[in-house]
Amino acid sequence: MSAVLKDLTADAVSQVKIDPYPASEKIYVQGSRPDIRVPMRKITLSDTPAHFGAEKNPPLYVYDTSGPYTDPNVAVDLKKGLSWVRVNWILERNDTEELEGPTSAYGHQRLHDPATQHLRFEHIRKPRRAKAGMNVTQMHYARKGIITPEMEFIAIRENQKMDAMRELWKDQHPGESFGASIPDVITPEFVCSEVARGRAIIPANINHPELEPMIIGRNFLVKINGNLGNSAVTSSIEEEVEKMLWGIRWGGDTIMDLSTGKNIHETREWILRNAPVPIGTVPIYQALEKVNGKAEELTWEIFRDTLIEQAEQGVDYFTIHAGVRLKYVPLTAKRMTGIVSRGGSIMAKWCLAHHTESFLYTHFEEICEIMKAYDVSFSLGDGLRPGSIYDANDAAQFGELETLGELTQIAWKHDVQTMIEGPGHVPLHMIKVNMEKQLKECGEAPFYTLGPLTTDIAPGYDHITSAIGAANIGWYGCAMLCYVTPKEHLGLPNKQDVREGIVTYKIAAHAADLAKGHPGAQARDNAMSKARFEFRWEDQFNIGLDPEKAREFHDETLPKESAKIAHFCSMCGPHFCSMKISQDVRDYAAEKGLNEEEALAKGMDEKSKQFLEEGADIYHKV
């Protein structure tokens, strides 16, 4: 993006842009009404060179999470926040009301705290809430058969103009989806029915009108989440906002703000007001800060106030570790690494200290009441996830998963959207049973996993140990993959770690989409491979997930511009190129109209002569 944010309150941050991808243009596909404008990225491709057939290559459309920041026609001022693309949709449903101000005690207090005024977002909007007795969740609408603008937006978005690119992927490999039901074309009706049955969620708080809606479910594209957040040790608001922008630039579908340090409330406001993607949080983290880190001093009342505080800011999904029941805590005693979930350990400590059932569990229905008044989705946390290969799939983990299934049914009774969090550290051969058990216990509610990491032995490379697990579980049916950065187990990720983590997880998610046979998933691979075969170097860079890195790596050995139109690369050099022979084979077959048998039977003789006559040089000069 244009500059590292030095100080969000300074004028310098006005009109922030995210550097657009090369050869890319932001387009909007309009829906049934003018205010349904679905963003996509259009990548313009160059023509096929003459000796490969001189074709026009139609543009490639790809999913775009970067929001208005990459739209040259929109000036974004971080101090004012993004425009409210959903505001009419919310208002016209006429089931919410604007409040006088924050109704949480803490939200009210922070709004008027002079000590934090200098770092407060300036344009705090009055929050909205469901009118008394109303339920404003997308699930509630879906179950009434109402197709919301959000659902239509998502249908267009998920299709990614695949129809316009059908020529490119019509022969794609049939997948193995293990029982998913992915239609050829995503309709608003399909989105609606998936949300109604709880098989997908649309995290979209009514207080996050800046949001470009997206969906999480096994019958849609596999999504990825990027975590950020400060800690007591490090980071500032500026850094966290910048990480959010960086995360969506590289393709994060949702962002979780896991801040545990200073000014959590204010950091979140800045992030939300500038985030075009759903924002998730773990409210117990902030609640813990409110009791100065003493878990045993947590109360339902403090937690409840925190939920309302965050719901009124616009958080789209809450991780809530309501499955950490008292009875499961002793099951962790024999583990190698005990409880590694921060939220899980907070609740375990609380349960031990009070020797009573978790207040998250006992107050679960009251939590549902709050969720449905703002349409906050549940991400039911796996507080007892394994933190080591040794602890994978143990009684504590699976016991909790069963409870999460029970809680899902309660949430659904309230029409509250729900997804389920999953492990963690799991060896490759024990991943599938996690997915199967989750589908069974939780009625196909979307699964959202951290990796899983397939080995413990590679700190510094846990984006990779976990991408292996993530691709597999995505293939098996996981709906969203929570990224792991190279810093996992070692420190807080910086900007470059966020990029590395996001791109790695885009790979895992896409590998899963291909394996599931998601319609059109292969379009981008095919476009890339065709460009590769035709030595269209610029197109190869531009089609890839990280054009900058690809170009930089190419240029390390062949920096000259001429090398980007050369029909060779630094691997083989100019004298012999593997790829070129194939074009000779193909040209010949096409020219003669031979099928393969004939080519074999009689064509080769002639080809043989022709080759020798031409000097048998397969390297054609450009």
Place this chain on the structure above:
Amino acid sequence: MSAVLKDLTADAVSQVKIDPYPASEKIYVQGSRPDIRVPMRKITLSDTPAHFGAEKNPPLYVYDTSGPYTDPNVAVDLKKGLSWVRVNWILERNDTEELEGPTSAYGHQRLHDPATQHLRFEHIRKPRRAKAGMNVTQMHYARKGIITPEMEFIAIRENQKMDAMRELWKDQHPGESFGASIPDVITPEFVCSEVARGRAIIPANINHPELEPMIIGRNFLVKINGNLGNSAVTSSIEEEVEKMLWGIRWGGDTIMDLSTGKNIHETREWILRNAPVPIGTVPIYQALEKVNGKAEELTWEIFRDTLIEQAEQGVDYFTIHAGVRLKYVPLTAKRMTGIVSRGGSIMAKWCLAHHTESFLYTHFEEICEIMKAYDVSFSLGDGLRPGSIYDANDAAQFGELETLGELTQIAWKHDVQTMIEGPGHVPLHMIKVNMEKQLKECGEAPFYTLGPLTTDIAPGYDHITSAIGAANIGWYGCAMLCYVTPKEHLGLPNKQDVREGIVTYKIAAHAADLAKGHPGAQARDNAMSKARFEFRWEDQFNIGLDPEKAREFHDETLPKESAKIAHFCSMCGPHFCSMKISQDVRDYAAEKGLNEEEALAKGMDEKSKQFLEEGADIYHKV
């Protein structure tokens, strides 16, 4: 290592050391005779801190590919090469003879070429060859029931002192090995029987006495290969030798020298004389250079001379694309990316130009005769491997695989050790059938795959797109994984790319070992996780695959030495740590001798009181 090699012929490169890993010591386990000394790396671990139980943590032993370079008692002079650890074993078999000099025309010519004298390795040994009528392959010995020192060496090496560490892994997860037959302890007899039936190979040319023997087979630890080699565009001998050293330092089990540029013969000599791991090559690359890059001018005679030239230098395995038969070439015409294997395209071009069957196929038995005179193993090349997701598992690829199965039987008739190369680009759900078909067609000969890459869309990250595929195919039964570096499709890897590629593939191989349930595979994970739980930071760095990177990442946020004994990390900060609560749970259960039920029923009350009395502070100061 001590310095970047500036000039191999300068004195400065004498006594090269590879930087040892921290807290690590080279040990040797002696076999039945004094000259069987099997290297391992012993990692010394610190004690468990008092409040976690004050245990001694026994040392961890890990597989060591780094050769004498990490032995402080050995001075390696690259100009003289490594000592000949296998020489007695070879001599005492009394089935080989020393030759007067190279018997290949090219080898003879290069030895006396004044133009290359300045860069020639100084101490070229006279080559050995089987006596007339003798067969000197490990497979030949194995089939006669002879257990060679190489086999005993390997048995000790594969066991990795797992018995001494049994306490650490005795509870490891049972794996899913899809029909592999991995014994609890590897005996020399087992090595012998696996080699005899062709299910494993020991690449060990009699002219590579510097080699520390290793084995490749589905019932052994999954191995990885690192590629290096210059091209017409870039690199020098010094760089390639350095890449080899770098590759084995990070854990490469074998190295392939794929040079296609200048001074291929001399580069290879330098590498072989200094390589403690098997070296593989693709002889057709050099043969092509001998005819100035004109594939159609290749002849059996030139190729044959190249095989002998390289066999007499000591190359341990040859990639030979004898499965690229004329009849398969037209099958590639409709592909997205045609033929992407360099060797495959060379042979395809030759077949087209001459309209006749490949000389590699028609002369295959003569090739076997050469292989068995030096014990060079086949790596039967997959010249028609798919170069894109689109082309995965097509008729050309699988047709060639069937031919490779046929050739395997011929090689085995000659007692020539054989492994089979595999793809390439394959989506996740189409990988398993590759493994199954390979096992079936090739009689369980070891499979050796490149990745496979599970998507085409991430140039710059193909170590990751491929590690996903590699971990899976390793789990399914692949014996060796050929690394892919971040530079794949973009340029030649540099040193850092080699490190990134090797470590990534160590991860994939280890994830596969864990999934297969390889005995003892989980020891290192458990040691890591225990260290993690006990906040033994130094041990965490040291146990990992890349201690330097782990330490560097940790220190980015918490650089002070005191942070390495702190019971927190930068993720949560010092005020609340997830891991610590678990120790509280555990301490309590242990102290009371409660089982989980009891703990639940009556223990919690007491625990609850104790907690509150102690101030309920789970963060214990160090």
